[in-house]
Amino acid sequence: MTSTQGTHAPVKVPAGDDAFSHRLAAVADAVEAFLAERLSDEVQPGEIARPQRLMEAMRHAVLGGGKRLRPFLAVETARMLGGSESGALAAGSAIELVHCYSLVHDDMPAMDDDDLRRGKPTVHKAYDEATAILVGDALQTLAFEILADRAWQPDPAIRADLVLGLARSSGLGGMVGGQILDLGAEGRFGPVSLDVDDTLRLQAMKTGAILAFSVDAGALVGGATADQRAALQRYGLALGQAFQIADDILDREASPEAMGKATGKDKDAGKATLVDRLGLDGARAECDRLVGLCEEAVAAWGGKAETLREAARFTVARKV
Template sequence: MTSSPSTQANPGSVKAEGGADGFSHRLAGIADTVERFMVDLLDATVRPGEIARPPRLMEAMRHAVLGGGKRLRPFLTIETARMLGGPEAGALAAGAGVELVHCYSLVHDDLPAMDDDDMRRGKPTVHKAYDEATAILVGDALQTLAFEVTADPRWQADPAARADLVLGLARASGLGGMVGGQLLDLSAEGRFGAVSLGVDDTLRMQAMKTGAILAFSVEAGAIVGGADPDARAALLRYGHALGQAFQIADDILDREASPEAMGKATGKDKDAGKATLVDRLGLDGARAECDRLVGVCDEAVSRWGAGAAVLREAARFTVARKA
């Protein structure tokens, strides 16, 4: 897969203005860079080693990936690597790999056998726009493409970094991470028998289902940026706290935000009996926990001082977002 000049835009060139407006501008700028990179990945051109790119599959993959989402996960990878002085191309490719895994998970999560959603990011889900079989194959193709991008030496020159990224992405997205968390989430609905999750059980499930990939987004930036073990551990603490705060904020939005604002149905978690910290702690308690986790994020990146301003703002954005 070769990249066009458009994918080489400098992810760190977005003006680092202060405050929420500056952060939003930076987030949007990096989202645009990631979007262009993925447009190139998903074009019709057959790459070396490929036999063909079936048109229906490519069209449905583009439907699943392009034209929506804040791209928070690749943003975290790119900004973490930028803070550490890592290579921009490597950070962009690693972030795109994480985003492709995230997009695959949404396609499969929307299927009738899972959460059975008709809308995603303001448009029909893949199985509604196409069909269930195509949606399953789209998820499969996005997952494997994610690892192809992550392992490509054209973007990650260091073999050790490539191996570290692939291993980390596999662990975060697999049976001990996202996929295992999805199974625990289905179990919490009572699909496989009666179950009642306490706070610790709910935290574990959410740390796997949502938090593992978000935390790895930060860790991937640390890998690309060549962080030493102590720095990497600090950034992983930041990532875990951010992932937990993100899920709690998402649960709050599911209760309070409109379907129009979210671009998908809301209120389904409560109707399905899903385990959330909003149920366990109440809305006020959940908001207080979000605030505590922002403090954990601040402490984790304190060693970088002003250099970590964007990561600090990302934690605040995560708990204050309205969609």
Template sequence: MEVQATHITGTDLDPEAAFQRRLTAVASAVEERIAALLDDAPRRGETARPARLIAAMRHAMLGGGKRLRPFLVIETAALFDVPFAHALNAACALELVHGYSLVHDDLPSMDDDDLRRGRPTVHREFDEATAILAGDALLTLAFDVAADETSHADPAVRVALVQGLARAAGVGGMVGGQIIDLAAEGRYGDVLLDEARVRRLQAMKTGALFAYAIDAGATIGRASLTERQALGTYGRALGAAFQIADDLLDLESSTEALGKRAAKDSEKGKATLVAVLGPDRARRERDTLVETAIGALSSFGAKADTLRAAARFTALRKF
């Protein structure tokens, strides 16, 4: 998909306004690209696309979401003058993984949620088996998209994108974090997570995909080692700040504002830094992480203003 540069530059605006404009433009482009990926026509190597499965996948992926993770892929790649369209496929691959994780998180055997983005969750709109299969299909589609030659002309870059996504999403990343999170609820016997273990849990369950978003953009842009190290600091701090902000919203916001059930973490006794530190200390920690993320971008100058605004958005968001 072609996206006009004027839709995402916002050079006549302050960084916060430019960020909002860019985020909206990226969300629209990601929505359109994912809709095209989830059409009914089978691709080469596919026999057929069952209508019910495609409908469930579309329900999960279309019609809402901030699209912050794909935004971070595209904006990081832009630091290295990678055109928007050239980073879009890798960005959508990451969003498909995020979408699958939400479908599975909402299942009765996981968080048992009925509402996501103000609509019924996939297992409520369809059924549990369909939701499981839709999540499976979204996950496998993500690697199809990342491996496609339209993601990058260099096969070595595509391999790096696929491997990085697998590690961020898998046993040592998001999925591993999820089972630690379930254990913290007491499902497998009493488990007491101290602050250090909660930080590790959150770095895996939430932070890994944020860190990957930044690293994927750097990979596409062929960043130097020094640049990747600075961006790695930004990505890790941003992911940690996002999770604290999310936990604070769960505690303080409403179901109507969030588009999903509020106060569910405290109800389930989930291990969060808000629970460990208390809300006031957690807010200070969130703000410190945002400043760490912003400081990590110092060597990139004004080109990184939108990424700086993304860090501030993470702390101040209300949904």
């Protein structure tokens, strides 16, 4: 593997009534192959060594599980716009690495203290806490290395926009900022009372920002106009909100076996969720409303946007 490998075979997607699930699985397979290549033991130009324990733990954190919804959104948005599939796959895979890093750190005792992730031991359980911290650090920096590599995106302006977008959506004003608000909502830093707007802001940062940027990354790779990008940003923001609410519903209703991790912990920890604020029926109604906003945002693309419309419906109907 070298960083000069700038092409991948197109994702093969069967036609038919089940085209969406085939498409989702095909992109997930392509992402898995891409990430496995990036996480090989082969030392790359500019590197001194790849420590065995670190590489094994990184592969444990990343490979062999997950729907890969974030890269799927990047790939399908770029595809709809006629953009580079290999560029979108690389950008989406970088976003997936940031997502995986966040899960590794979120599972640790100081955060959510989880023993299972995707049906297997979390990284700090399979290895140790120090290794888990370093795995998260390494996944995050690898993500930005991929985005900055001209092999995947030759246009320097688009590369810069991708790096900037991922930094902002995952950093202090996005995911990380949302995570500390989430800890605060548990009362860790003193008494707190969040209303619906506060909860929506927290969730838009912690979960929604990265999902929304996945769509925006596809728009950037696909060469979207300013108006197209604005419409797709509306889609991404609504999708991110719907995803988190659906996740909160699953935390209440799904079994640990189905989810591959402990459930019901959010309620026990006093986390801020729309289920608490609106009730289960109200939360489901809000999901339906947000799916409508997603469909409205991509209406101008007609049939070309059907996969994105199905992605919104899948987000709220999923059982895991």
